[in-house]
Structure formats: structure tokens, C-alpha cells
Amino acid sequence: MNTNLTEKSSKPIVDKVAIVGAGPGGLAAAIALRSQGIDVQVYEKAQEFRPAGTGLGLAPNGLNSLDAIAPGIVEALKSSGCEVHHTVLKNIQGETIRTNATKYLEQYGQPLLTIWWYRLQQVLASRLPSDIIHLNHRCIGFEQDENGVEIHFDSEKSVYADLLIGADGVNSVIRETLFGEGKPNYIGSMCWRAVIKYRHELFNDYELVFVKGNKQFMYLLNVGGGYTSWISRKFSPEYSLSHSADEVKSRILHELADWDESFRAVVKATPAEQIWEGPICDRPPLSRWSEGRVTLLGDAAHPMAPAMGQGANTTFEDAYQLRECFSDSANLQAVLTSYEQLRIERTKIIQARSALGEMRYYDTNFAASTGQTQERQTSLNDDFHKWVYDFKPSVKS
Secondary structure, three states: OOOOOOOOOOOOOOOEEEEEOOOHHHHHHHHHHHOOOOEEEEEOOOOOOOOOOOEEEEOHHHHHHHHHHOOOHHHHHHHHOEEOOEEEEEEOOOOEEEEEEOOHHHHHOOOOEEEEHHHHHHHHHOOOOHHHEEOOOOEEEEEEEOOEEEEEEOOOOEEEEOEEEEOOOOOOHHHHHHHOOOOOEEEEEEEEEEEEEOOOOOOOOOOEEEEEOOOEEEEEEEOOOOEEEEEEEEEOOOOOOOOOHHHHHHHHHHHOOOOOHHHHHHHHOOOHHHOEEEEEEEOOOOOOOOEOOEEEOHHHOOOOOHHHOOHHHHHHHHHHHHHHHHHHOOOHHHHHHHHHHHHHHHHHHHHHHHHHHHHHOOOOOHHHHOOOOHHHHHHHHHHHHHHHHOOOOOOOO
């Protein structure tokens, strides 16, 4: 484990990296670092990869980062997901309020792509040797010294690495061990979601449908392969979880009691055990992500509300930027310092705007309450979105 940390040469700065978490962020980081000649091992608590997760949107900044990490992977994702050409806003009676053509491809060179989290995980995993992904490994902590990191799992097994990357999500064990923050911050929004094989005449001509209710809304996403992802969120100052799968389904149908039957039908068609219920949470931004030979990535580093759809996209930026830091730095300390300098401020801004955006879903008088005119607010949003989506991997930012 006595890796040379002071001299830049053709030899990798570190020999072995352990990544905890085999979600899209952990897998993307593994692909990125393996391209630098580093031995990467990924440890995942799940016993198997199984159909799970929600539908999500991959925006130009995330797709550009993935394309830089693994050329050709964006085309594979397009065949597994759905390019969004039109979005539609409806009211709860099912009436169309507005239809928009998307302009992501024209403005930023990449489309907005909706895909099932599980399919995204599969495509990323297919780019890695299966023997470097170790399932049924629940990390319970680690110890480190100047020579390396010892990572502990609940099987009483331990592994050693030169660098540990925590890509283990909003409830990260690695982050908790480093900083001891406790539970994440509930931001006042409850969520119910599922992905099912489903088509319906009311919205099957659109790739993305947004339904606005009273302090409640619903997304319907075409995620490819005939699958629909439905996501419903509701403003709720306090949160409580249902006691059973059947109770979860009854609860969301009750929440949608006044909605058009077409929206309730997609929930009714969903097996109760496939509906996920939970709070929307984030955490305060950190001033540093690393300590010694341990660092964070993705939701472990900057968990954010899903309002902007930037969780996965900023995670792929992280993976790309970390790879570049390994390419450009002379030692591990320089890698991690540069990584933080490039990532923390940007993700802090996006975290804050995501939390604000989540509450804007529920406040019909938001512009008035903030003193912003509609024109001014639209201009600010356009400038901000351009800053987010214009992230180019070839440019150090």
C-alpha cells in the first residue's frame, strides 16, 4: 500500500480504488478511473441488481459528461430510454394547459433523455468487468492511515485500498463516518413513485407529462421499452410512512381522489409492492468532501431535491471531473483538492436552486412573494439553465 504520492509519472497515482455504491454514480466513476489504468473495485450492499428505482431525466450536462467518460455510451442510453421532444402541462381534470417542444438538442447539442434508473444502471454495468462489482457487501465503516484505507463490511470482511470513494447516496455511511451529521434534512415534500409497463391514450403521444394540482403534482415519463414512470409529490410539513404496501397504494389513491380517472388508472395498474413511498430529503452543502484517502461523489457529496432533475447529471460531472484530476495532478492530495475546487461551489448552487424549485411547485404565488415579475423570473431561470446545461467536459470550470 506504499503508493508514491509525490511524483507524477506514467504510473497511476494510486494502484487500487474502492468505490462503495454500485448506483449510476459509482459505476460511472469506476468506468472513468479504469480508463486511467487504476484497479477499481465496486462494493454494493444489494444482493443482486434488480428492477428498481424511478424514471429520471438525463440532461445535456450529464450526457456530455458520460460521453467523455465512455464514448458511445450515450447512444446505448438513447436506445434504452426515450428522447423527449414534447412536454405537456395538464390540470387534474386531464385538460391540456400548454404543450411545448423541447429545444435541448438545438441549444446544447444533447437531448433531454428519460430513462429508468435500472436501465441506466444496466448500461453502465455492461461497460465494466463483472468480477469487479461485489454485491452483498454492506459497508459499515472504515479506518485509514497515511498508507491506505481499510473498509469494513457487515460480513466481517475487510478490504484495503489506496483511495475510498463514497458513492452510497443520501444516507451515505462513508459521509456519516467522515462528518457525523446524522439523518438527512426533510424538506417538506412526500413522494410516491413506480415504473410499470403501461400505455394510455391520454398521454401516450407525449414523452413527458406534468400534472399540476393544489400543492401536489404528478409526472408521467416515457422511459423507453413501453415502460411508464409515474411520480407524485405532495407538500407535507410533516411526514409519516405507511405500514404496508397496500396502505401505500390506498394512500396515494386517496391523495389523487379528485383527479381525472386517467391519472388514477396508472396508479391502480401498479402492484402495491412496486410503489415506493418516502420523504424528499437533502443535506446542507459541505465545505469539503475529502479527508485523507477518502472522498465523496454524487448524492453522498451533494444530495439535492429532484425539482431540477440534476442529481444524476451532477453525479456524472463529478465522475468526469475526478478522472481529469487524476490525469492532471501529481499526487493524491492534489487530485482531491482540485476535485473539490472544481465541484463544490457548482453543486452547492444547484443544491440550493433545487430546494427552492421543490417549494415553488407548491406555491402558486411564488413570483409575487419574492418580488419577481414573471419576465424577470423567466430571464433568471433561462440564464441559470444555460449555466447548468452548458457544462462542457472539455472545459475546466
